[in-house]
Structure formats: C-alpha cells, structure tokens
Amino acid sequence: MTSLPWPKMPARLVARMLAGHTTLGLALSALLYIVCLSGTLVVFHNEFSRWEQPVVAETESVTPQTVQAMLDNLLARLEETPPQVTLVLPTEDVPRLVAGAGEHDYWLADTDGNLGAEVAHPFSEFLVTLHMYLHLPSIAGLTLVGLLGVMMLGLVLSGFLAHPRIFRDAFQFRRTKSARLGETDLHNRLSVWAAPFHITIALTGALLGLATIGAYALALVFHDGDYTQVFPPIFGEEVATAPAPDGTADVATAYSTLLAERPDLRPWLIYVNGPGTDAQSIEILTQAPGQLAYFDEVQFDAAGNMLGSTGMSDGETGQKIAAAVYSLHFGWFGGQAVKFAYLFLGIALSVVCASGFTLWLIKRREKGRPSPRLERAWIAIVWGSPAVLAATMLGSLSGVMSEAVLIPFHWIALAGLVVLAAFTGSGRVWSRALRLAAGGLTLAGLAVHHAAHAGYFQGEAAWGVSTGLAVTAVLLIASTRPWQFATARRGAPAGSSQAG
C-alpha cells in the first residue's frame, strides 16, 4: 500500500482543526447561507432587472449624437444640476440606454436620446443590497459581508486540514446508507471539487467587503489620514479640466474618439463630472472583452479630447488583479456559459453551507443531545429563505409592497418563520411546507408578471428568467414528492425532525 499525496497529519491536530472548523461554521452559518443564496441569484442581476421591467425597446448600438442628446435631455430634466451625471450605454448583458444621476433619478432612453420611463426594478436592487450589505448601512453591511467571506476562507482552510482523506474519498457518496454519512459525503464532495470556486468567491468577497476599513488603516498610517489618496494608484486620479466650448461637455466627440482610438474596449458608462461648471471632465468606463478586468476607464477633457486611461486592463499587474476581483466574484466575464457555471457552483456552495450545520445537528442527535428546536429553526432558515424571497418577489411584482416595504418584510417574515418553526410542528412538515411555499409563491409571482407584461417581452433575458424561475419552482415542489406526502404524514412519528 502506498501513501497518499496528502501529508499524514497527527490525529490530535486533525481533531483540533475539526473543532475549529465547527466553531467557525456555527458562528455565522445562517448569514453565510443567506449571502450565498442571494449571491447565486445576483449572478443574473442584469437579466433580473431586464425581466422586471420588460416593456422597453432594447438596442445593441448607439450613435454619438444620441449620447449627446441623452446628456442634454438629462440636464434639462433634472431640477438641480448634480456634481456628476451618468449615461449607461447598451452592452451585451443590458442592451438598454439609461441616463440619470445620484442614487435614484434614472430614466430609460430611446435611440434618439429622449428620456422615457423611470428605471424601476426594485426586486433586483433588493437582491443586490441583500447580498452586498445584508440590508445594513453601507460600511457596516460591507464589513459584515466581508467578515463572512473571511470566515468562509477560514472554513475552506480548516476544512481541508481537518479532513486529510478528503482527496482520497473524492468520489465517495454514501447517500442512502445513513443520514450522517450522506450529509458528510455531500458536504465533503461538494467542498473538495468546488474548492477553487469557494476560495475565489470567499477571497474576492472578503476583499470587496474589507477594502474600506483596510483603506482607512492605510490612510491613517501612510497618508496622514487622507482616505482619498489610497485608491488612485489603482483606479486613477479624477481629472479636472477647463470648461467646454459651448457649456455642455462634448460627450459625442469623446465617444467617437474612444471608438476610433481604443477599438479593444467597449464603452459602457459615461460619467460627466461637474456638468456645466468651469471644471468639467468626462470619464468613459469600458468593458475589456476577453479579459477578466471588470472595467477600464478612459478620461477626456470637456471638449472630448482623450487624456489617457487608468490602465485597469493593460497597466500594472496590481491594477489588473484588482480589476478582476468584481468579475471573478460575480461571474461577469465570460457570457452566459460562465453565469450558468456560477449558478451551478453557487447552488453547490449554498448546499455546503446548509449541510455543514445540518451535520453538526445530526452529530448532536447521535450523541444523545438532540436540539429539535434548533433543527426546526435551521430548516426554517434553509427552506424559509427561498420561500421568503419568493414572497418578496411576488409582493414587489404585484405592487402590493412598495420598495420601502420589501426589506422589513423580508427580515420580519424570515424571523417569524424561524420562531414559529422553533416552537411548533415537526422538521419534516416544515421542510416540505416551506419548499412547497417557495415553489408556489414563485409560480404565483410568474403568473402576476406575465399578467402584467404579456405581449411586451423584449429580449431573451425576459424569457430566460421566466423559464429559470418556472423550472426552479417545479423542482422545489417536486422535491417534496407531493404524491407521497399523505403516506409520509400517516407514517411519521409525532415530533420527528430530521434536518434537511
């Protein structure tokens, strides 16, 4: 018998690592699961936003004249001129024209640059803020999600050290032998095969979340507390220039120049800084096809003359690495195939989070110290999260809930489910009921959406999201095996609460 490629580790160290792995996992399992689940959906954020507001004529190209008209119309529409305005150009993912400023004032535009309906996709935004901030105020939320990324990274590390046979058993799956062996194999197999994905997601997520507090520390020690000096080496300095010849920045010339001078980049967003002031400048954010860089930025003066680029796609190695963080975290770099891979792996990651805690519950039960309330509460988290998300989507699409209500509804409903499940019913019934609810509410949301928008669907995203949601709903309902439900209810002992 030959030795394994994994080093032989002392049994005591393995046991200590296992204890550490369990402690880390239990500490933040619920939040980690919610972040993973919402992150899996956020991969399709662009498609969701197009689906949510499908009554829009989509376009794949735009002329410089249209871009200029959008800016003029936007400045005329705004009551006060803001310090910065944004023009969103059509891309492969979002073939739409949008103009606006600040956090909320954004309008869709037609191919002549005329502004139309207000941009409105509250559920998509709800999902993004859930994943990135857990709906907390910006820095607190980012830091908490960053902490979850760190914990996930620690879990991957301690998980590998705690399971020295994890590679040897890479194809072992004893799903039907016993609850513990089945959950253990599910947890370990998904963990080992998707480890590069888990490490990437955890590291990039932690970096995005902790960048702000890290930057404050850096500013304090190396820049006399001046936070604004930290990021320019990567993201470039803001450009201030002279006033435009006719008062309004010449975005048409800037756009034409970019197309001519940098055919390797695809324009995506145009920022006009200080519109109408004596120090206007134009920044065009671009996508870099065939690269991991999320964006590169090209700068222009107010007359549309190119000043240079930040070099995110072709500059220093550190810039290219930093530019790839966002793309790698959200799977926004290789088209639909990569997004579907992220969906698949994201679901696997959510299962790893859920099965880790479930394993701990099963082990407690085996040791004669069962926690039936905690088991039911955990089921409410695992299956209640998709059910509450589906209810939130239904409320948003039907107009029953305004944008301001979505966040409190989501958290109050989830907390209510956890409390109810902890004190009533059996685990098996809660598991089935919540999966049925998630599937049923998703189908109801789809029905409402189609009733409201039938005949106005534009583009493949609208049909794609509807199909994806319908398949998810059917799988959720089918997973409860409703045709066996009556039999199971008759046969199940009272209070049975198998987690899962």
Next chain:
Amino acid sequence: MANTPFIWITLSAGAGLLGAFLLRQAWQRRREPHRAQLVLGWLALVAATLAWLPTHLPVYGLVLGLLAIECIALAVIFWRAGWSGPAPAEPRRPAAATPARAWRNGLRGFAVTLLAGPVALGGAIVLSLLLFALAGQTGWSEANRLSLFLFAVPVLWALLATLAVIDLRLRLRTLGLALPLLLGGGVLALIA
C-alpha cells in the same frame, strides 16, 4: 486557425475525464500500489486546466478551465449519487452528561469570539500594513503593493481566525494572536 480553441477545449475535456478516471481507479485500489495512477491522475487534471491557456489570454483561459472542470466533477458526483432522497435518521443514543460549568464555557466562547474577530482583524491589518511597507522598500509600484495589501487583509484574517478557534489552550492561542499584532505593530512603527 479557426478551430484551434475548439481543439484545445476538446483536449482539456479529454484530459479532465482521464484524470477523474485515473484518480477513481487509484482510490479504489487502496491495498495495492497506486502511486503511478495518483500522479498521472493529478497531472491529467493539471493538463486539463492548462489546456485552456492557448484559447484566450492566459488568466482568462485558466479561470474558464477551472470552472469547466469543477462543473464536470460536480455533475459526475450528482450523477453517481442520483436523487435518492435523505436516509433515515440514526436512533438516538442515551443523553451525555451535561457539564455543570456553563458560565465558564460562555466566558471562554466570548474570549474566543474576541480573538477570532477584532484581535485577528487587528493582527491581519497590522501585518498587511507591514507587507505594504516592506513591498515599498523593495521597489514595488504603488498599484502592486496596494493590491498586495488588499488581498493580504482577508487572507491573514482567515489564517489568524482559524488559529483562534482551533482546539489549543486559550493562553497559547492568545499568545499566537497577540504576537503578530505587537511585533508587527512595533516593526511597522519603526519603518513607516
């Protein structure tokens, strides 16, 4: 040549499947010599990843290759497992005696939380700042050392947090976390 990416992707898929097959064979033969199969299996998986390099820019291709291999492997696992549903729960065993020192465990848990949270974060930031300063002294550009700093914070926090929760004496863990914080802070104060 227009078909070049297709050829490389096909080669990658073939190498990936071969690697998975060889590793599976090796792990099934635990009592017989299987070192050669293990080595060949892992080499095939590495080759499957590297085969994506010529299809696009290097890093981009590598990421796509890894994603493809992960998805194939998970699909094989689920295909092998089938949809069999959960197994029955194990029978309960007699309850273990509960330790009577709950308050002491609570205090210990609080201390571990402090160590894994704020103390480990502080240590990670101090060590990352030290790395940032040292990288500057060895001629790294501002962009490169800033990128190093941004990645170092979460990686070091994860390592220190893991150290804080493993099953060692609490004093030893405290020492292990306090040392980098104090030493790193001292060195940083000298060179910053």
